[in-house]
Amino acid sequence: MSTVFLVDFNVLKPDLGLIFWTLVIFLLLYFILARMAWEPIQRALRKRDGEIQTALDEAATARAEMQAKAEENQRLLIEAREERTRIITDAEKQGKEMVAAARNEAREAAQKVATDAKRDIENMRKAAMVDLKKEVGTMAIEIAEKIMQKDLKSDANQEAFVKALVSDLN
Amino acid sequence: MTLRARFLLLCLCCWSFVAFGQELNDRGMAGDHGAEGDATEVHMSCDSHGEEEYDPAGVILHHISDANEFHFFGDLTIPLPVILYAPGHGFTTGLSSMFDHGHEAVDGYIMNHGRINRLAEAPAALMEGEHYVECIKHEIVTADDGKSSDIYSARIDGEQYILDAPSVGDGGLLGGGITSFYDFSITKNVFTMLLAALLLILLWGAVAAKYKKNEGRAPSGIQSLMEPFFVFLRDEITIPMIGEKHYERFQPFIMTVFFFVLFCNLFGLFPIFPGSSNVTGNIAVTMTLAVIAAVVAYVHGNAHFWKHTLWMPGVPTAVKPLLTVVEVLGLVIKPFSLMVRLFANITAGHIIILSLISLIFIFGQNGENYLGAGAGAVVSIAFTMFMNCIELLVAFVQAFIFAILSASYIGAAVEDAHHHDEAGHHGEEKVAEGGAMGGAVVGMHTPAT
Numbered sequence: 058m059s060t061v062f063l064v065d066f067n068v069l070k071p072d073l074g075l076i077f078w079t080l081v082i083f084l085l086l087y088f089i090l091a092r093m094a095w096e097p098i099q100r101a102l103r104k105r106d107g108e109i110q111t112a113l114d115e116a117a118t119a120r121a122e123m124q125a126k127a128e129e130n131q132r133l134l135i136e137a138r139e140e141r142t143r144i145i146t147d148a149e150k151q152g153k154e155m156v157a158a159a160r161n162e163a164r165e166a167a168q169k170v171a172t173d174a175k176r177d178i179e180n181m182r183k184a185a186m187v188d189l190k191k192e193v194g195t196m197a198i199e200i201a202e203k204i205m206q207k208d209l210k211s212d213a214n215q216e217a218f219v220k221a222l223v224s225d226l227n
Numbered sequence: 228m229t230l231r232a233r234f235l236l237l238c239l240c241c242w243s244f245v246a247f248g249q250e251l252n253d254r255g256m257a258g259d260h261g262a263e264g265d266a267t268e269v270h271m272s273c274d275s276h277g278e279e280e281y282d283p284a285g286v287i288l289h290h291i292s293d294a295n296e297f298h299f300f301g302d303l304t305i306p307l308p309v310i311l312y313a314p315g316h317g318f319t320t321g322l323s324s325m326f327d328h329g330h331e332a333v334d335g336y337i338m339n340h341g342r343i344n345r346l347a348e349a350p351a352a353l354m355e356g357e358h359y360v361e362c363i364k365h366e367i368v369t370a371d372d373g374k375s376s377d378i379y380s381a382r383i384d385g386e387q388y389i390l391d392a393p394s395v396g397d398g399g400l401l402g403g404g405i406t407s408f409y410d411f412s413i414t415k416n417v418f419t420m421l422l423a424a425l426l427l428i429l430l431w432g433a434v435a436a437k438y439k440k441n442e443g444r445a446p447s448g449i450q451s452l453m454e455p456f457f458v459f460l461r462d463e464i465t466i467p468m469i470g471e472k473h474y475e476r477f478q479p480f481i482m483t484v485f486f487f488v489l490f491c492n493l494f495g496l497f498p499i500f501p502g503s504s505n506v507t508g509n510i511a512v513t514m515t516l517a518v519i520a521a522v523v524a525y526v527h528g529n530a531h532f533w534k535h536t537l538w539m540p541g542v543p544t545a546v547k548p549l550l551t552v553v554e555v556l557g558l559v560i561k562p563f564s565l566m567v568r569l570f571a572n573i574t575a576g577h578i579i580i581l582s583l584i585s586l587i588f589i590f591g592q593n594g595e596n597y598l599g600a601g602a603g604a605v606v607s608i609a610f611t612m613f614m615n616c617i618e619l620l621v622a623f624v625q626a627f628i629f630a631i632l633s634a635s636y637i638g639a640a641v642e643d644a645h646h647h648d649e650a651g652h653h654g655e656e657k658v659a660e661g662g663a664m665g666g667a668v669v670g671m672h673t674p675a676t
Binding site: 066067068069070071072073074075076077078079080082083084085086087089090091093094095096097098099101102108 | 288291293392393394395396397401403409410411413414416417420421427428431432434435438439442443454458461475478479480482483487505508510511512514516519570574
């Protein structure tokens with residue numbers, strides 16, 4: 058055990074040959090790998106990163122477009138629905154109006170008919186009355202004539218009759 | 228599919244635990260029997276002072292060191308190519324098997340405990356051709372100034388010759404320095420780094436091919452497996468640390484750093500042949516990586532960065548020189564901390580595991596006490612399994628930290644001039660506040676370092 062602390066700790070002594078070979082091997086390895094692997098890989102990764110980014114961007118754009126289109130469709134749908142509602146409402150309104158107008162017309166026509174009829178009836182009643190009056194007058198005159206012819210044959214009757222007339226006058 | 232992959236991983240893990248134990252057993256036994264003169268590497272020692280005890284520190288340090296061969300047990304090794312250069316002598320190349328485990332001196336080079344050494348002050352005849360080495364002697368020499376150093380010497384034809392270790396770049400501070408030769412061999416560490424690099428190229432090459440094939444389609448197979456790593460490092464390290472504007476230039480560098488460190492860490496955890504080398508636990512490797520990271524950061528440093536480093540705006544003139552000193556020191560300390568953090572974490576982990584395994588032999592009193600050895604085995608296997616799990620975590624975490632800190636230094640250097648007050652200590656702050664794991668894990672591992 059006497060040599061324990063004295064043994065050659067030669068890993069601490071930088072061997073010139075080892076330095077030389079390390080330098081050569083490392084530099085060669087660096088240039089070979091850089092040309093053969095690192096740079097192509099870096100390029101490929103960068104390209105792929107770019108492609109992924111582009112794809113993502115495109116996807117985002119496409120999604121936005123889809124969104125816009127969907128919104129447009131939605132809007133169109135809503136518009137169409139409104140249009141439909143409006144059309145239906147209009148039609149209903151128009152229908153109602155038409156019905157109302159027809160009803161009014163009918164009512165007016167009926168009213169006119171009724172009015173005309175009333176007037177005709179009135180006219181005919183008046184005419185009838187006139188005829189009736191004339192008839193009654195004629196009849197009264199005929200009756201009076203007949204009475205007269207019978208009564209006035211006596212003087213007394215004539216006198217009484219005159220008296221009656223005169224008293225009526227008073 | 229995933230179920231099968233999980234099962235395979237589980238098997239791999241179990242096997243690696245078992246294999247680790249076995250390999251260490253063999254190593255330990257080699258040490259034991261050496262005293263009895265078995266045909267193992269220890270018989271090489273001239274054994275002048277009769278060192279018989281199991282030496283855990285020696286075993287551990289031998290294990291975490293670099294070596295010129297993959298050692299299994301006894302004389303069974305996988306040889307590695309050897310490239311040696313001595314000024315005035317020229318290159319010597321071959322396979323490490325030509326040294327015959329230390330029995331042959333080739334052109335004055337001798338294999339000493341897995342590392343190649345060179346005869347110093349030997350006659351010219353010995354520096355050429357092959358010679359039989361009788362034994363290698365280890366002495367501890369205490370110099371006049373009280374510093375002691377290890378001296379190895381080889382006996383050839385009855386004569387002792389001192390051995391030189393390979394040159395190291397410590398400037399002589401740690402007992403190394405420039406010696407008579409340089410070792411540019413494909414050592415264990417170099418081999419493992421090459422293997423890691425090759426695996427990374429195959430792995431990411433396959434992934435990149437998939438990207439080409441699956442262009443415009445969803446990822447599949449290995450591409451799906453590895454893509455999260457790339458994206459994680461991009462989103463958690465490079466973008467937050469370096470910023471959206473500059474990160475793409477540095478992503479390849481950060482990826483390479485992370486995966487190189489990670490694979491080397493993982494290979495270090497693997498106890499036998501393709502692994503077993505302590506790559507990121509060797510300061511030469513972490514130093515090189517840290518210096519590369521620092522150079523990358525400082526070379527890309529913009530005017531804003533250098534102005535804040537060399538002549539900090541917005542502070543009184545009297546304070547500026549002081550800040551300049553601090554900031555310039557910081558330029559060195561940043562990569563230094565990177566170097567030490569990775570080195571220390573990985574080496575510490577290896578040392579802990581090896582210490583736990585060594586308990587078996589310590590408790591067993593070198594094979595005299597089987598009960599002790601059994602108890603030690605039970606305890607040490609349990610603890611080693613636990614430590615291996617921790618080390619697996621550390622392998623990932625340290626790679627992550629190395630990458631995030633490199634990125635933060637780069638980020639501080641390339642940062643644009645819009646937040647004036649924050650410049651300077653930016654990186655560390657970002658790590659402390661931002662990194663989901665960074666801050667916490669650095670804290671967690673300080674005890675280990």
